[in-house]
Amino acid sequence: MEDKLVIIRGAGDLATGVAQSLYEAGFRLLLLEVEKPSAIRRQVALCEAVYDGTAAVENLTCCRCRSLAEVRKAWEGEAIPLLVDPEGASIAALKPWAVVDAILAKKNLGTNRRMARHTVALGPGFTAGVDVDAVIETKRGHQLGRIIWQGTAIANTGIPGLIAGYGKERVIHSQQAGFVYGLVHIGDKVKKGQPMAVLTEEPIPFGMAVTECMGTPILASLTGFVRGLIRDGYQVPQGFKIADIDPRDDERENCFTISDKARSLGGAVLTALLWMGKGEFS
Helix, strand or coil: CCCCEEEEECCCHHHHHHHHHHHHHCCEEEEEECCCCCCCCHHHCHHHHHHHCEEEECCEEEEEECCHHHHHHHHHCCCEEEEECCCCHHHHHHCCCEEEECCCCCCCCCCCHHHCCEEEEECCCCCECCCECEEECCCCCCCCCCEECCECCCCCCCCCCCECCECHHHEEECCCCEEEEECCCCCCEECCCCEEEEEECCCCCCCCCCCHHHCEEEECCCCEEEEEECCCCEEECCCCEEEEEECCCCCHHHHHCCCHHHHHHHHHHHHHHHHHCCCCCC
């Protein structure tokens, strides 16, 4: 598989699940991201390498590269390279065997079948057989992970899938525009109504301790573990997703591992690529 380059557009938590499946199958990988990723499940998202230079999730290590020369050097080691390349300019230069759109933007941001021999996209916004070769269903439920060869995924409902009976309650959105600063950390237990972050009108100076009185408190929507929380200082518009709470009392470790949904999507992408590439592997 090492001579088969797969470029994954996106490196959030779901894209990281895809990356793990393809990495373990032996494919050569390159991740593409935006300059300021907004992942809230930061402990399991390789896009954190954009900020920190490197990121580690389970058995994966990712490093940010600033040139194709650095990408090639990363391939010589065990790390998965990541480029800040939201437009996908490196795709034309590297001519990958496959491109996977795992941005999860609910719309197509430019991925097309001309980009590679094989193309796959996750979620709504794409038509299989037109925009890409295959679309993967991302909606939780009976159809999750289904490979669609003709047509589209289920339209975005705006309602998160249920976990322990909770759907929209477990995801927190910003009530106004501003800069987000956490008062808790991913993996912490919070009670419903507890201040877990603040929204400020201006950035807080680096190194200054953050307190509840510095801005508008963001309250926990239910009792549970903080599964996701956007990076400190991230500037958000009103209504932006900023946190996720897991209501299950005995599953704190899930805050630090790739989710069942991400693994399902990763397996589906791998299956789709193997199906399309049958006969091409020596």
